[in-house]
Amino acid sequence: LSLLRFLSAELTRGYFLEHNEAKYTERRERVYTCLRIPRELEKLMVFGIFLCLDAFLYVFTLLPLRVFLALFRLLTLPCYGLRDRRLLQPAQVCDILKGVILVICYFMMHYVDYSMMYHLIRGQSVIKLYIIYNMLEVADRLFSSFGQDILDALYWTATEPKERKRAHIGVIPHFFMAVLYVFLHAILIMVQATTLNVAFNSHNKSLLTIMMSNNFVEIKGSVFKKFEKNNLFQMSNSDIKERFTNYVLLLIVCLRNMEQFSWNPDHLWVLFPDVCMVIASEIAVDIVKHAFITKFNDITADVYSEYRASLAFDLVSSRQKNAYTDYSDSVARRMGFIPLPLAVLLIRVVTSSIKVQGILSYACVILFYFGLISLKVLNSIVLLGKSCQYVKEAKMEEKLSNPPPNSTPGKPSSKSQSKCKHSQGLSTEENLSASVTNQPVHQKENVTPLLVTSNSDQFLTTPDGDEKDITQDNSELKHRSSKKDLLEIDRFTICGNRID
Helix, strand or coil, X not given: CCHHHHHHHHHHCCCCHHHHHHHHHHHHHHHHHHHHHHHHHHHHHHHHHHHHHHHHHHHHCHHHHHHHHHHHHHHCHXXXXXXXXXXXXXXXXXHHHHHHHHHHHHHHHCCCCHHHHHHHHHCCCHHHHHHHHHHHHHHHHXXXXXXXXXXXXXXXXXXXXXXXXXXXCCHHHHHHHHHHHHHHHHHHHHHHHHHHHHHHHCCCCHHHHHHHHHHHHHHHHHHCCCCCHHHHHHHHHHHHHHHHHHHHHHHHHHHHHHHHCCCCHHHHHHHHHHHHHHHHHHHHHHHHHHHHHHHHCCCCCCHHHHHHHHHHHHHHHHCCCCCCCCHHHHHHHHHCCCHHHHHHHHHHHHHHHCCCCCHHHHHHHHHHHHHHHHHXXXXXXXXXXXXXXXXXXXXXXHHHHCCCCCCECCXXXXXXXXXXXXXXXXXXXXXXXXXXXXXXXXXXXXXXXXXXXXCHHHHHCCCCCCHHHHHHCHHHCCCCCCCCCHHHCCCCCCCCCCCC
């Protein structure tokens, strides 16, 4: 051996990549998956954002009409007689409660001075505002996590059959709890919008830059954790809600700034670059975060089509004549987006920013209201058509005719017990697919076959076929023991991603 021979061997040494063909093919597929993530993710985001928009427009358009019809029935009740046991239908009771909560919280918001809050926040230092903004984000997630439970408790307490034994504190305490929640959450969102407005109006834009950099810190907290399909679904729903809420906050900021500059259109072009910068940073962070999460956990890009089919199933099932829940409440549970506090704040900002005087102004308001109704109806029709298409592609039509298992407050495991009757031969771990409030059970088996599988029908629906199908799939149940039904994830986890 000599130095010359060593250098010659290093310069002429060859290698054959085809000997590791499987490994390099897998690495290439990972690259292609990362390239597909932006398109598939944005498809899910656009569909989810329009779902949130539909639920948000419902508060301004159809909810007042439904409240009017419910009150009209209540006033004309002597004409109908007491043929029915119920004075009002459960849906009408919930509509009246929502309308009363909106009106009360709107008048309560008049006692909150937006200008004083703006100058109070503007006088703080940049570091303090950065800390305040982070605290507000955490508080918003906590409020959203508990808020829908408060509203659901109110709706069920007000419409629960009277034959049952009373196990609640009464409708009035629940109503005051709901009003207090909506009012506090609206104030919290107002502080968020005010902080963002201060960042937009700061001269050096340092606060806006720090707030945008906070989004990239989110990548560090999410990418290097272990995720399964259900955990990624929860995080995707949370991202949809966060992005839609940011759009509404940017709208509020633009309205307040345009009011201060006497609705000068030139000032809108001053705000436009900052708005685009905030939106672009949100999109970039979501793409990078989801791309690396799918890469590190061997999840294919087809999983986002499964998520979209699950959201579409919620929409289609809630559009039935007698659904199990209201559509906006279903979106709130799935994504964590509760439209009532945001609607109260937007109504408060719009009414304080725009002065309506004269017959022409009222005519414009009426035309604007009819335009909102037209937008709501058009959006609902398009969403319903797309949702039916996604449900058919996922082969989930049969799930629409199967009612969900009943569960009582004292028996949390009744859902799994009802499944045992239908599945007969299924393992206990498969039947105990808990709700999303429980953390996934840690498993020692290799979960790679689960994550690579792209069959949406296998993942989104619980196998409930004949005994022949059960016996054929018994060999696969060991590998699918930790898999949960996306349709059973009725509780959003926006307070943090639940991981193993």
